[in-house]
Amino acid sequence: MPLDELSLYESPAIPPKHDYGIGIIGAGAIVRFAHLPAYRKAGFNVIGIYDKSPEAAESAAVEFDIPTVYNGIDALLDDPRVEIVDIAVPAPFQPEIAHAVIATGRPMLCQKPLAESFDEAKAIVTAAEAAGLKIAVNQQMRWEPAIATTRAFIERGLLGEPLVSTIDVSIMLGWEAWPWLVVSEHLDLMYHSIHYQDATRFLFGMPDRVFTSGGKFPDQPERAETRTHTIFEYDSGLTAMVRSNNWNWTGDQHAICRFEGSEGRIEGTLGLLYNYPHGRPDTIRYMSKKLRPDHWFDVVVEDLWIPDAFIGPMASLMEAIQTDGVPVTAARDNLDTLRTLFAAYRSMETHRVVAPIDID
Ligand SMILES: NC(=O)c1ccc[n+]([C@@H]2O[C@H](COP(=O)([O-])OP(=O)(O)OC[C@H]3O[C@@H](n4cnc5c(N)ncnc54)[C@H](O)[C@@H]3O)[C@@H](O)[C@H]2O)c1
Numbered sequence: 440m441p442l443d444e445l446s447l448y449e450s451p452a453i454p455p456k457h458d459y460g461i462g463i464i465g466a467g468a469i470v471r472f473a474h475l476p477a478y479r480k481a482g483f484n485v486i487g488i489y490d491k492s493p494e495a496a497e498s499a500a501v502e503f504d505i506p507t508v509y510n511g512i513d514a515l516l517d518d519p520r521v522e523i524v525d526i527a528v529p530a531p532f533q534p535e536i537a538h539a540v541i542a543t544g545r546p547m548l549c550q551k552p553l554a555e556s557f558d559e560a561k562a563i564v565t566a567a568e569a570a571g572l573k574i575a576v577n578q579q580m581r582w583e584p585a586i587a588t589t590r591a592f593i594e595r596g597l598l599g600e601p602l603v604s605t606i607d608v609s610i611m612l613g614w615e616a617w618p619w620l621v622v623s624e625h626l627d628l629m630y631h632s633i634h635y636q637d638a639t640r641f642l643f644g645m646p647d648r649v650f651t652s653g654g655k656f657p658d659q660p661e662r663a664e665t666r667t668h669t670i671f672e673y674d675s676g677l678t679a680m681v682r683s684n685n686w687n688w689t690g691d692q693h694a695i696c697r698f699e700g701s702e703g704r705i706e707g708t709l710g711l712l713y714n715y716p717h718g719r720p721d722t723i724r725y726m727s728k729k730l731r732p733d734h735w736f737d738v739v740v741e742d743l744w745i746p747d748a749f750i751g752p753m754a755s756l757m758e759a760i761q762t763d764g765v766p767v768t769a770a771r772d773n774l775d776t777l778r779t780l781f782a783a784y785r786s787m788e789t790h791r792v793v794a795p796i797d798i799d
Contacts, residue, residue: 447591448723448740451481451582451751454758458484461753462521464512464536465528466490466499468616469550472716474527475503477749489515512536516543523756526550527577529619530629534559537574541566546573548756551637552629552780553773557798560777564770575756575766576773580634581641582751584740585707585721589698590642592705592725599702599728601643604671604679606635608694610712612685614661626663627653627683628783635681636783637768637776639671642698643679645775646671650792651783656686669783672792703727706735711744718743 461478463470466488478485487507490496496508509515515524516539524540524547526533534554540547541563553576554560567574580586592598612631614620620630628636628651639646653667665686671679694712698705705725711718723738742748752768759766778795786793 447595447738448584448588448742449591450742450747451754452758453481453750453754454761456761457482457754457757459522459757459760460484460486460520461523461525462486462509462515462518463488463505463525463527464490464515465526465550466492466495467527468716470527471499471502473745473749474525475499475505477746478753479503480746481750481754483753486520487515487518512539516540516545521545523547523753523760525753530555531619534563537563538566541570541572541574544570544572546756546760548575548577548753549770550577551633551773553770553777555625555629557774557777557781560770560774564774567770573756573759573766574770575752575759575768576770577749577752578634578637578641578768578773578776579748579752580638580744581767582748583638583709583711583721583744584742584748585696585709585723586638586641587748588723588738588740589696589705589707592698592703593642593700597703597725597727598698598700598705601675601677601698601700603697603699604639604643604677605682605695605697606639606680606709607682607696608635608709608712609682609684609687610692610694610715611687612715614685621661623661624663625784626661627665627667627685628669628780628787631685632667632669632681632683632783633776633780635683636669636671636779637773639679639681640776640779643671643673643677646679646779646795647674648672648792649779649782649786649795651786652790653787659686664787667783667787669786671779702729709744716745718745 489509694709
């Protein structure tokens with residue numbers, strides 16, 4: 440089939456049964472900008488919401504026609520109509536809530552990071568597996584159009600042997616809207632670059648070594664790192680870089696990805712980050728070394744990171760429930776992303792290369 444006719448991008452697949460009753464814990468920015476618009480677009484059945492701020496829950500319920508506002512987590516978990524729990528609260532509070540959900544025997548979608556420590560994340564996975572429950576993590580960048588398209592190119596052999604991967608984001612991301620992040624001990628790697636690390640793993644697998652250098656800017660209000668460079672080195676010879684700079688005050692910002700293999704090269708822009716949280720469509724282009732080395736094939740996509748990619752983790756969890764399969768962003772798999780994350784922190788602290796397999 441000629442390349443021009445290849446359909447390389449597909450919107451997140453919605454499984455045949457998708458009317459599970461969803462109960463959401465947390466009604467903050469990400470739920471209102473991303474989860475709820477995505478679920479409405481997908482036709483999911485959100486039946487209730489709880490937030491420790493009743494005003495936040497109430498106004499989300501009004502905006503998105505959610506029938507029930509609970510007055511506590513127990514009330515949500517006591518509701519037999521809730522079949523899947525969607526947690527979206529700041530990470531320090533997530534483990535306790537996750538264990539409460541597991542105790543009621545429900546599958547759930549957790550936010551990233553699954554926990555702020557590897558031990559806490561492992562404990563959630565172990566408890567869920569002991570209870571036979573499906574748990575996914577909202578690493579929805581796997582459905583982000585440029586990443587999903589790149590994965591399709593790789594699966595069709597169009598990249599060849601992967602050699603260089605670059606995700607390079609230089610933006611001005613004001614964290615003031617998240618006071619808990621401004622004072623957090625961890626910032627860019629744990630709350631932002633974790634997406635790029637997970638996407639890199641999704642495309643190329645687990646790196647063998649990680650090196651990270653990072654720091655702050657003199658005038659930033661945030662307590663923790665806002666600029667990081669991370670190198671993933673693979674025994675295969677692949678080098679993958681994630682660069683994230685959140686303090687580019689110039690107005691000339693960029694969010695690009697480049698994937699180079701023995702057979703082809705993919706270049707893209709991550710549209711969301713040019714106008715967060717509204718975004719613009721990604722650009723994605725591909726050149727084949729053998730087929731037409733003088734021609735860029737453009738892949739046109741209309742879907743956006745927000746809201747479309749946010750359909751992916753919930754749809755995949757639903758699919759796993761009805762087929763007894765494994766969600767694309769299963770919490771067990773997410774432990775490997777947390778291994779690269781905590782390897783990156785250890786590397787940044789020690790100025791040494793760290794093997795993620797040593798994080799346990
Ligand atoms: N997957 C993604 O792309 C993505 C993007 C942004 C944020 N997040 C994650 O989502 C989570 C929430 O982020 P946000 O941007 O919505 O933050 P936010 O500060 O806008 O909202 C957090 C909400 O959680 C509520 N809350 C806090 N503790 C609670 C508790 N114990 N029980 C019930 N409600 C509680 C707060 O009242 C608030 O309404 C964070 O873990 C963040 O890392 C993920």
